[in-house]
Amino acid sequence: MAFLTPSLTRPAALWRGLGIALGGALLITLGAKAQIPFWPVPMTLHTLAVFFLAAALGPRLALAAMATYLAAGALGMPVFSGAPERGIGLAYMAGPTGGYLAGYLLGTGLTGWLAQGRGLIGRFLAMLAGLAVVYALGLAWLATFLPASGLLAAGFTPFILGDLVKLALASGLISGLALLRARAQ
Known part of the structure; x- marks a missing residue:
């Protein structure tokens, strides 16, 4: 459902894509x-932003945005949650949350692909599939830092409720924007 990206000439589309990323x-x-x-x-709005973009922009533009975010972080820009206090650059990305960052990249592509042409529930389910990828990679990576007995308590249980709320908000926000756009046309 790439409703935020109208058809343009090739050079204009390239510049627009760069701007969107x-x-x-x-x-x-x-x-x-x-x-x-x-x-x-406490929760951040990171998940909301990632999955909103994935479902609203489609897989290519959302992946470009996520890859740009990760590249900025790898270059040492303090874009990550807790940065610069908890580190920056590749050191931060190789830390305990690195698997979640990789999961966001893959989850963004999956969500963008699955959400195309879907309604509210379909988009939410697409986001849920993407979130499953985030947690799978995140927990697998976190397991190299923590014993298995504490893995879910540290990397899943405290965050899942907030993440589900953010997915519902993102899906509803996209539906609202699509309705506004349809009324404006």
Whole structure:
């Protein structure tokens, strides 16, 4: 459902795609930096931004935005949640949350692909599939830092409720924007 990207000439589409990738990376960064009190742990809006972009832009542009975000982080820009306090660059990416970052890249592509042409529920399910990829890679990587007995308590249980709320918000936001766009035409 790439409803945010109208048809353009090839050079215009290239520039528009570059702008969308940079803007998407900025949105993901802002989401990673935003902290909202939540139970049992404070949450960021990172997941909301990533999956909103994936479902709204489609797989190619969303992957470009996520790859731009990860490239900025790899180059040492403090785009990640907790950066620069918890490190920057490749050192941060190789840390305990590195698997989640890789999962976001793959989950973005999967979500963007599955969400194309879907309604509210279909988009939510596409985002849920992408989130499953994020958690699978994240927990697999986190297992190299923690014993298996504490893995779910550290890397899944505190975050899943907030992530499900963010997926519902992202899916609803896309539906609302699509409705506004349809009324404007």
